[in-house]
Amino acid sequence: MAGAGGGGNDVQWCFSQVKGAIDDDVAEADIISTVEFNHSGELLATGDKGGRVVIFQQETENKSQSQFRSEYNVYSTFQSHEPEFDYLKSLEIEEKINKIRWLPQKNAAQFLLSTNDKTIKLWKISERDKRPEGYNLKEEDGRYRDAATITTLRVPVFRPMDLMVEASPRRVFANAHTYHINSISVNSDNETYLSADDLRINLWHLEITDRSFNIVDIKPANMEELTEVITAAEFHPHQCNTFVYSSSKGTIRLCDMRASALCDKHSKLFEEPEDPSNRSFFSEIISSISDVKFSHNGRYMMTRDYLSVKIWDLNMENRPVETYQVHEYLRSKLCSLYENDCIFDKFECCWNGNDSVVMTGSYNNFFRMLDRSQRRDVTLEASRESCKPRQVLKPRRVCAGGKRKKDEISVDSLDFNKKILHTAWHPQENIIAVATTNNLYIFQEKVN
Amino acid sequence: MSGEVEASTVEQQEMQDTVVSPEKTEEAKLKARYPHLGAKPGGSDLLRKRLQKGQKYFDSGDYNMAKAKMKNKQLPAAAAEKTEITGDHIPTPQDLPQRKQSLVASKLAV
Secondary structure (H helix, E strand, C coil): CCCCCCCCCCCCEEEEEEECCCCCCCCHHHCEEEEEECCCCCEEEEEECCCEEEEEEECCCCCCCCHHHCCEEEEEEEECCCCEEECCCCEEECCCCCEEEECCCCCCCEEEEEECCCCEEEEEEEEEEEEEECCCCECCCCCECCHHHCCCCCCCEEEEEEEEEEEEEEEEECCCCCCCCCEEEECCCCCEEEEECCCEEEEEECCEEEEEEEEEECCCCCHHHCCCCEEEEEECCCCCCEEEEEECCCCEEEEECCCCCCCCCCCEEECCCCCHHHCCCCHHHHHCCCEEEECCCCCEEEEECCCEEEEEECCCCCCCCEEEECCHHHHHHHHHHHHCCHHHCCCCEEECCCCCEEEEECECCEEEEEECCCCEEEEEECCHHHCCCCCECCCCEEECCCCCCCCEEEHHHCCCCCECCEEEECCCCCEEEEECCCCEEEEEECCC | CHHHHHHHHHHHHHHHHHHHCHHHHHHHHHHHHCCCCCCCCCCHHHHHHHHCCCCECCCHHHHHHHHHHHHHHCCCCCCCCCCCCCCCCCCCCCCCCCCCCCCCCCHHHC
């Protein structure tokens, strides 16, 4: 079962670790805003509202023994973005990290892109475990020695030192977005990446910071005619000419960069027809897609709207091949969810390594595992009460109405302030990272 | 007899409406609470509000004043690095202290 990366319900999930403070008084800066594993799964990055990035590294010891012992420990942390002020519009530019995306590893260093609303930065994370000692012209603390006092020469040598992990900003991609960046996606060509805001998508080269190409522009000539915005965008995992972007109206457009320089005209439009008799005030709002993710094999894509997760076959545009309800019991609560703004919450979703299970978050610190192959689903909870080492998570059930059974929780008792918006799945193993408001939970598959 | 049948049909229809469309019930609730709510919910107003998210300040002075007020509430920042290099010594990059952390470290990194 090691490394299978499959199974939703025959897999039992156990608590592994939790990161972050226990106190209930959460500072705004500590709110986690993005979680992402790197391509090997060895590193796990989080970004928060305070503009900070924390990277955890999986221990390599004990890997040969039970899979279980692999823990994630702090590897590096740095301030990625700082708050800025847009003088022209008199608006504050938040330092909140909206997305982190790792580059595939090319050499000893690791690279990631992190973005706030306006600026994308390429960070290099490198290890230093030796330092040069024995310079002739400099003291050990760096100050220059008086040349007159030097009587002998020596050859400087490298001596081992305690491992130091350094993060340094290598590129800053700024001033290309009028609106708020919601997505970044590294291309499979490993040279370019895209950044998407509400109305435009730009294509960048990783080496070039003073120019970017605009590849999608849906801004209407007259802003009064604005009907939809871009909510997410992603490059295809293998085809470097293909990307998709989702909209607030529940549609996904697939674009081919070979077709034209400006991809305003889509190659494919994915949209599920709506029953007009079912239309309500809330229809468009809850159909807004908050996340779109290609499957690892590149044949499918998954979209998350307010109440459901849909799997689309890239070869079929007129409807999804699978639809899963995340929390259908909320449909009869839409009025209050509109009033408290929860209806605008943007949940993310993710695939497991072999595309057989998908995961997404919900309220009350619940998250859902949807097993595509076995057509089963389970609701689990990230809670401090299930934090004993290797404690198996118990499935949770929400009672929509009527008689509440034992162990069920009623819809009205759900805590809508405890939302799991960001989750990530290790690319190969059954290890998941689930972010509550200010804590990061790591769960692993139970190994007997 | 027929009157009863009619009544139950109407009831059934109402029940069906509620059962079939909880959304419509919720919509009715919302319209009852906010009668002035615009007819086009996903339209320009909502989107424009979304495009211009973020608190608007009068100017940069207003912004800095607001930030200063915020800072007083937060934990005190790390103590300033002691500066050895002053006076007639021209500092070089090696002399300068390491870039100090401008904000408190993340609690995830403890």
